[in-house]
Amino acid sequence: MTVMPARVIHLSIERNWRDVYAFARRPENMASWASGLAADLRAEGEDWIGDGGPVGTIRVHFAPDNDFGVIDHRVTLENGMSMDNALRIIPNGDGAEVLFTLLRQPGTDDAAHEADAAHVLKDLQSLRAIMER
Numbered sequence: 001m002t003v004m005p006a007r008v009i010h011l012s013i014e015r016n017w018r019d020v021y022a023f024a025r026r027p028e029n030m031a032s033w034a035s036g037l038a039a040d041l042r043a044e045g046e047d048w049i050g051d052g053g054p055v056g057t058i059r060v061h062f063a064p065d066n067d068f069g070v071i072d073h074r075v076t077l078e079n080g081m082s083m084d085n086a087l088r089i090i091p092n093g094d095g096a097e098v099l100f101t102l103l104r105q106p107g108t109d110d111a112a113h114e115a116d117a118a119h120v121l122k123d124l125q126s127l128r129a130i131m132e133r
Contacts, residue, residue, distance in 0.1 A: 004103040004104050004106070005103070005104040006101055006102065006103050006104070007101070007102045007104070008099055008100070008101050008102075009099070009102055009117055009121050009124065010097055010098060010099040010100070011097075011125065012098075012128075013097075013128045014094075014095045014132050015131045016095070016096065017069060017089050017091045017092065017095065017096035019096075020096040020098065020127070020131050021069045021071070021089040021096075023127075023131065024071060024089060024098070024127055025065065025071045025089075027043070027048045028041070032126070032130060033123055033126040034126075034127075035119075035122070036116075036119045036123050037058075037060065039051060044059075046061065047059050047061045048060045048061075052077065052078075055078065055079075056077065056078035057078050058076065058077055059076040060074070061073060061074045061076075068088075069088050069090050070087075070088055071088070071089065072084065072085065072087060072088075073085050073087065083103070083105065084103075085100070085101070086099075086101040087099070087100050088100075096131075098127060098128075102116060102120055
C-alpha cells in the first residue's frame, strides 16, 4: 500500500481540553456534532453500529478512554472496507485544539477530497459551538 496524502484539519475551542475530550469521545454524543460519522450509533459489544447513509451500515471501533485525548477510530463499511481515523483533543493554553487527520483514500479525486475536508471542518465547528455555549 502506498502512503496516502494526509491533511490535518484543526480548530481551537475555548474550553478546557479535558471537558472537550470527555464530551467528544462519547459515541452517544457524536450525533450532535459528527454528522460525517453516523446519526444513530448504538453499542454492539466493543463496537458501535450506525447507518452510514449511502454506504450502508457501518461499524466503528474507538480507541479506549485514555489520558492523552486520543479518539482514534476505525470505520468499517458494509462492503468490508475500513478506514482508520485519527482524532485528537490536545491542550492549547486554557482551551483545546481539536485535530482530525484526513487521509485521502485511493481513487478519491480533488473535488471529493476537498468536500471531505469541508465536511470534517463543519463537524469540528459544530463541536466548538456546543463546547463554547
